[in-house]
Amino acid sequence: MADTWVTDITHFLDDNGEMIVEPLQARKLAEYFAAIVMLASHPDVDNPLGYQVLCRRKPNRKPCKESIACWIDPESDDIFWICPKCQDRGTISNWRDTLWDMSDLEEIFH
Numbered sequence: 001m002a003d004t005w006v007t008d009i010t011h012f013l014d015d016n017g018e019m020i021v022e023p024l025q026a027r028k029l030a031e032y033f034a035a036i037v038m039l040a041s042h043p044d045v046d047n048p049l050g051y052q053v054l055c056r057r058k059p060n061r062k063p064c065k066e067s068i069a070c071w072i073d074p075e076s077d078d079i080f081w082i083c084p085k086c087q088d089r090g091t092i093s094n095w096r097d098t099l100w101d102m103s104d105l106e107e108i109f110h
Contacts, residue, residue, distance in 0.1 A: 003057070003088055003089075003090070004089050004090055005033075005088075005089070005090030005091070006090060006091055007033055007090055007091065007092045007093070008092075008093050008094050009030075009033055009034070009037060009092055009093070009094055009095045009098055009100075010094045010098075012026065012029070012030035012033065012034075013098070017098070017099070018099065019031070019034065019099075032053070032056055033092055034098075034099075034100040035053045035100075036053050036068060036070055036079060036081050036092060037079060037092060037095045037098065037100040037101065037102075038051070038100045038102050039051060039052070039053050039068070039070055040070040040071060040072055040079040040081065040092075040095075041072065041079070041095065041100070041101050041102040041103045042102040042103075042105065043102065043103065043105050052067045052068070053067065053068040053070075054066065054067060054068070055067075055068055055083040055085065055086060055088055056088075057083065057086050057088040059086050064083060064085055064086045064088070066083050066084060066085035066086065067084075068081050068082070068083055069081065069082055069083075069084055070082075073091075076093075077093075077096065078091045078092060078093045079091065079092040079093075079095055
């Protein structure tokens with residue numbers, strides 16, 4: 001069964017608003033969630049310059065590696081994401097104004 005991640009991205013930030021360095025396992029998870037934030041918040045979500053995030057789940061110990069689908073919920077402003085293949089999924093909150101928030105690029109793409 002796939003996991004459902006409920007993530008507050010600020011839990012992975014240090015006092016300066018940068019990604020935590022240690023512990024290493026938490027850092028790798030933070031990098032994954034940050035990549036999803038970049039993908040979902042990119043103004044051109046249909047084709048953000050070929051950027052994709054691959055699923056990190058390993059069903060039956062084999063990497064899934066399917067491209068993650070993600071979107072911003074207009075009501076909650078949370079990012080929802082899912083792997084269409086293995087159904088790993090989650091939400092990411094408090095992502096606005098982090099280093100990975102790409103929504104300021106909207107002026108360039110519109």
